[in-house]
Amino acid sequence: MTTTVYDNIGRLVTNDPSLGEGPLGIVRNASIVVEDGSVIAVGAAGQTADDRVDVEGRCVIPGFVDSHSHLVFAGDRSEEFASRMAGAPYAAGGIRDTVAATAAVSDEELLRIVAARRAEAARAGITTIEIKSGYGLTTASEHRLLCVAREFTSDTTYLGAHVVPTEFAGRSDDYVALVCGEMLAAASAAGARFVDVFCEVGAFDADQSRAVLQAGIDVGLIPKIHANQLGEGPGVAVAVEMGCASADHCTHLSAADVDALAGSSTVATLLPAADFSTRQPYADARRLLDAGATVALATNCNPGSSNTTSMSFCIALAVRDMGMTADEALQAATLGGAAALRRTDVGRLGIASVADLVVLDAPSHLHLVYRPGVPLIHATHIASRPH
């Protein structure tokens, strides 16, 4: 088996405090040796291996773990976006426009679109990505979207309960029954790992959300939830009650919500680019961290409320506007994302970690915040492995 050494690393962020300084486990003048897609050694510069990549003093970080994306869609909602920026409120109804646009393209075209988007995310340093369905809303189309997603990741999420489709207007319980019935069976057959529901006024209420998540749990899926995006509500409480891997958005939290998250293993996944693009107030990461909750940052890449693959942008916003330090934000975008996906093999660069790493055009990870908007991803190395 060939070994590769990434050498001459100015600063290596391992996220393993046993390997280096501080909570980020930073090693200066480092090298890292990789074999068969896994890290086998971390040490001073100059370790040897069969192949050598000289990163010329740059900073190396674990690849970003994007634990919340809606990458499988077609169409463009920039006009809706511009009108919102000119004063119109955000509403979930635009999801239906994307459902129509996605249905209108062939499988081949959809695969091409998602591949381009996944490549853009890789250029942005994202090495692990979760991808949701949710722009189908019928049994056949949700199955289709999950099969497309499965081409790109093993972390696929069934989000049939994204919004109540027009044809079920006034009969949302009937739609929930479909979501929990044959649509779930199709999602499971398509290899979904997670089940998710949009718990919000205008989407699904607490009882409906519980029903969707329990049905998913019953067939072996891990629950996640879209919670408290547009206002306070029962989403976070349901997340903790149902043992969700993550409660995503958490923009509007009560004190009880914060306590519930802090007392649970449910990760609070914050989506700063969504708060940015919908002009919501920013979620208060500081309050969650101070309470003891685990926080993840994710892009929420989707055509309506957060059309970005830039985790760097999310990190910069989280520091500017959510009260995180640069160290906390980087860790939330790597280790935090991994926790939200219930994975321990990614998000760090310790021994036996998956060798997913990002070389920054910068001497330290602080530049991700210090140089906002500048494309600082010099190279993204995604370890080849089955998914």
Next chain:
Amino acid sequence: MTTTVYDNIGRLVTNDPSLGEGPLGIVRNASIVVEDGSVIAVGAAGQTADDRVDVEGRCVIPGFVDSHSHLVFAGDRSEEFASRMAGAPYAAGGIRDTVAATAAVSDEELLRIVAARRAEAARAGITTIEIKSGYGLTTASEHRLLCVAREFTSDTTYLGAHVVPTEFAGRSDDYVALVCGEMLAAASAAGARFVDVFCEVGAFDADQSRAVLQAGIDVGLIPKIHANQLGEGPGVAVAVEMGCASADHCTHLSAADVDALAGSSTVATLLPAADFSTRQPYADARRLLDAGATVALATNCNPGSSNTTSMSFCIALAVRDMGMTADEALQAATLGGAAALRRTDVGRLGIASVADLVVLDAPSHLHLVYRPGVPLIHATHIASRPH
């Protein structure tokens, strides 16, 4: 003379309402013909020329005009930045750290550093750039920095009055005398086009600012001013009184300041990335535009308060947080910047304009806001011309 056609442009932003739709003068399915660095024809796709560049349906915009940058510096202040994000206030004193770091590098190294930064700005779509001195603060060093700047642009600005150097502590009027005397003569000899002063508590007061600007005017320089960044103050009033091309920052304005700008030809140059990086409130572009003032957006690229070359990031912030529409923000980053530099040849793509253009990886300029953080600059074409 060879002609070149940029063909198959999905949407062409000309900033010339006589050529297309709306204030941006948008032409769909367009082509643009260039000869000797100037636009000679704008029309439907399919115009012919000696050479052809097919932009494959992408959006083309005028190159960004960055009317406020401090590109000539060495050193890194990311640690200061991180501590500010952790709660320390912004203070102008860090400027002195950059003065020391810049003095410590050779001319050759400084040229290499600035060339790399200028190349980064070009990759970000900036085709015209103003560059200030101000990290020298002695006659010889300000001359040196202006000579370096002059290698990259004709729009150089003498900012000897950036901060009072330590050796003049308690004798700021003596420093002003130097700035207005032999240092100004050296700056003029180095080809400076503008004179600038940092009018703020802790830097230079109104009378000192007037003295610096008047001295520059007397030797033929165009005045500009750093005004009202950290609090309300006399900067904007001085700008209008002295006929400044621009008043830059404008973060804290009184009603009288807004009226003064609206009633003058002084451009209000807003620097959203500086407001971002110093956690200031964002300047209120909407109020200025509604009053009738001309607004420019610029990067303010510098190592202390805004270390970015991303005009796209500035545009996205201006729409999210300064109340601009996407159209207004794009125009402020092109035509507005040109006005702040008293130039009419750049910032637009009409007949006889300089053929500086940017091809976006997007179907419309709205994506600069709709897709925040994503590097959307597909190609930057800077027309060759003397400077």
